[in-house]
Amino acid sequence: MSTQTEATTTTRRLLSSPMSSREESDEKTMIKPLKSPPSTRKSLPSRVRRRFPFIGTTVTFPDESQWAIREGLSDLKLQQDYIPCEASQVYLVECLADPQDLYDGLKEAVVKVKFQIRASSDTLRELEEWLDENEAYYERNPDCETGKEMERTRSALHLGTSCTSNPNRETLKEVHALNLLDSHRGGHAPYLFDFSVATIEKRGYHYDEIVGGYLVFILMPKVPGLRIEHRWYWFLSKGKRDEIREAFKKALLSVWDCGIEPHDISLDNLMWNEEKRKCYILKFKDCTFFNEKKGGTKPEWTDKLWECWQLAEH
Template identity: 25%
Template sequence: MDALSFLPNPIVFSDGSSYELQNPITDFRQCHGTEPAESRILYRCRHTNPPTSPASQPFILKLKVQISDTTTSNPSVPQPGPSPTTSHELDALRLFADAQTPAGPNLVAFENFPQPAEGLLPGGYVNCTVMSVLPGKSLFELGYWSLEEEEREEVREAFGQALSAVRELGVEPGDKGLRNVMWDAESERCGLVDFELWEPFSPEMEVGRTEELQKWGLAHKPPAKNWWAEFGIHTC
């Protein structure tokens, strides 16, 4: 049985708008180190109320569901939500939306509601965050280190512009890695995703270009003892 079969599709928000879940972008998996315990999945979605044409630009819907904490013998207590990581990300997405920046996802809509009796943790929260889609693919998916050096340099220049744009809005990304850098070769632009972990930016955080690129895995590919260690550098 599908773990999320209790969810309606489309999902109707409290303002009457609705979003149809389309193809999943990730699998449904537990988030590590969160309190309360939760699992998440990302979908492509489309706005169905008001009706939109099939060709309308899709959105991303991040779905988070409170689950039972299997690391403790105490029964999990349903929480009203939203989760702390969701609240933190919403703060960044609202900043991006207010500025209409293409450097990060813009918040489109948000809904928080309790799980029904047939849910994974009845009464626990369900968070639905709808955001804009950044063009291109992640550098991890594209195989950044397999690109020609000329294109890698184009990526690095575009990345610097995206990071500066995000920092100008007072946001310092916390989850740095190739998987969170989007590259659109057609427009030659980068964008940054996943802002569950971020902190207010201050000029003291700035480091030299080479060191910054190294932090994100964009320069001086870190040596690894084996392929598994190399994989872990960009996925942990």
């Protein structure tokens, strides 16, 4: 099977499978690792390579489009508590090739990169201590539920330092949410262009990376605007803040219409576009798909949500 076909199969499997089966699947999702052009990376100052390790990488996605990673848009964020652990970072990318004319001349987009890293020493120690505390009880009661929990904990402890080709559950949720948001292109959130799952072939991205672990590239449109921050939001006139609040309400209702309830509730998850008078919700790694949940119902708007999202008047 060619690399391109493998990538396409991986994409379709992750998007079409129910969330529960994706989370528990042991099926391999590896494709041929994507490599950086050595000449480009070597020309970067070492401090830039350390802070933005993927600048200079060229990624070919399953839709055959090719994108070059040009600029880092965020610092590297480490999640070392929930296993498998991962690092993530957002970059600006430039379109080098679009052989199927899928992007209508689009020159720039955004890619979020995620790759597997080791769990923190505190996380590993907590898992080991839990096993030690419960082992004696399980030996006396081998048929209790503790046995199943111990197996899950041993598996987590193993994946805390060993490679896996199956991405973190939050990553799968984020990709699934972006795919659902694709039905509302031009709405109030980014959406999925394409994504690829590869493996880390050798060291060089971060000192806690796990060679052989997953490496995910999520391609999406660049959302225009400015992140809403306390330092300027509360210096706006009340009339302008009222306008942003109403725009946020419209954005949240639009996301709910896609069957998604976001739980990353903070100003940091919002962007304001002054020209379009439009608010965007950005992050979906922590969310609920209420249309896919048995007995799930669409949330109802209350003005209390402005307070939850740190937008309400003091």
